[in-house]
Amino acid sequence: xxxxxxxxxxxxxxxxxxxxxxxxxxxxxxxxxxxxxxxxxxxxxxxxxxxxxxxxxxxxxxxxxxxxxxxxxxxxxxxxxxxxxxxxxxxxxxxxxxxxxxxxxxxxxxxxxxxxxxxxxxxxxxxxxxxxxxxxxxxxxxxxxxxxxxxxxxxxxxxxxxxxxxxxxxxxxxxxxxxxxxxxxxxxxxxxxxxxxxxxxxxxxxxxxxxxxxxxxxxxxxxxxxxxxxxxxxxxxxxxxxxxxxxxxxxxxxxxxxxxxxxxxxxxxxxxxxxxxxxxxxxxxxxxxxxxxxxxxxxxxxxxxxxxxxxxxxxxxxxxxxxxxxxxxxxxxxxxxxxxxxx
Numbered sequence: 001x002x003x004x005x006x007x008x009x010x011x012x013x014x015x016x017x018x019x020x021x022x023x024x025x026x027x028x029x030x031x032x033x034x035x036x037x038x039x040x041x042x043x044x045x046x047x048x049x050x051x052x053x054x055x056x057x058x059x060x061x062x063x064x065x066x067x068x069x070x071x072x073x074x075x076x077x078x079x080x081x082x083x084x085x086x087x088x089x090x091x092x093x094x095x096x097x098x099x100x101x102x103x104x105x106x107x108x109x110x111x112x113x114x115x116x117x118x119x120x121x122x123x124x125x126x127x128x129x130x131x132x133x134x135x136x137x138x139x140x141x142x143x144x145x146x147x148x149x150x151x152x153x154x155x156x157x158x159x160x161x162x163x164x165x166x167x168x169x170x171x172x173x174x175x176x177x178x179x180x181x182x183x184x185x186x187x188x189x190x191x192x193x194x195x196x197x198x199x200x201x202x203x204x205x206x207x208x209x210x211x212x213x214x215x216x217x218x219x220x221x222x223x224x225x226x227x228x229x230x231x232x233x234x235x236x237x238x239x240x241x242x243x244x245x246x247x248x249x250x251x252x253x254x255x256x257x258x259x260x261x262x263x264x265x266x267x268x269x270x271x272x273x274x275x276x277x278x279x280x281x282x283x284x285x286x287x288x289x290x291x292x293x294x295x296x297x298x299x300x301x302x303x304x305x306x307x308x309x310x311x312x313x314x315x316x317x318x319x320x321x322x323x324x325x326x327x328x329x330x331x332x333x334x335x336x337x338x339x340x341x342x343x
Contacts, residue, residue, distance in 0.1 A: 026073040034216040054082035066330040067107040074114040107324040113316040133318040134335040139287030145310035162307035169266030192253040228263035247275035
């Protein structure tokens with residue numbers, strides 16, 4: 001009834017995802033190409049039912065000091081009609097994942113599902129012996145904004161303060177937002193990014209990571225760097241991915257030098273307008289804090305993102321399936337890491 005086959009054709013992969021309701025750029029063909037540039041082994045599998053492709057899953061082999069594991073970022077992706085048989089599809093897929101895990105000597109399988117967080121979906125993972133991972137690797141809670149409305153209507157639905165700051169930025173002749181597809185501007189972004197890292201004390205992506213992400217998505221004109229300047233100095237920046245009519249605010253950086261100048265607000269507004277020009281229907285602000293706790297490390301960023309209007313989308317928490325007793329060493333290391341970073 002069901003069959004798992006490797007997909008080697010970009011068009012087959014992307015055309016299928018175009019029909020899926022739930023997806024992020026982590027499911028894109030180019031995200032797979034990016035992971036290959038980083039030296040990771042990957043698999044792109046198709047789930048077929050009577051020769052019809054009903055689901056796809058992207059797998060990365062991750063080798064870390066704490067152990068080797070298979071990771072499925074924001075997957076699996078299923079056709080609307082296949083969601084009725086989610087449990088059965090996941091069960092079949094799991095048999096293939098277990099084979100790969102054995103061949104690759106992986107101690108566990110980790111899935112960051114792109115399934116809505118509800119009782120039914122949580123139950124499916126529990127019944128298949130998964131447990132909640134001690135740490136998440138990609139957002140489980142995101143903030144999205146529908147941008148199919150006219151610009152004035154989008155502005156009208158923003159928080160009053162956000163709308164005011166955007167208009168202040170537009171009036172300020174010393175504020176300028178530019179758009180770039182130049183590799184050297186990844187370096188410009190990275191300088192500001194490192195400043196942001198020092199200020200907020202989080203583990204940064206390497207320059208090679210940022211550069212390779214940019215170059216891979218640039219091949220299909222799916223990425224752009226936004227630079228926000230005040231009096232000619234870059235004080236805010238963002239890398240935005242445009243894929244399948246959705247814009248993703250994936251990387252951001254800012255300076256604390258001019259806190260009263262609303263450069264970051266105007267930059268986001270320009271990114272939203274660019275997304276509209278490209279025919280996007282959604283602007284995904286990426287991860288937000290799971291609580292209203294003002295002490296959460298993402299509290300300020302979450303307040304900033306929510307100010308533009310929109311709604312939250314919550315996925316089932318990242319799930320682990322142990323394949324070796326060595327998994328518990330990894331579990332402990334990650335549990336301590338999660339506690340240290342505060343979420």
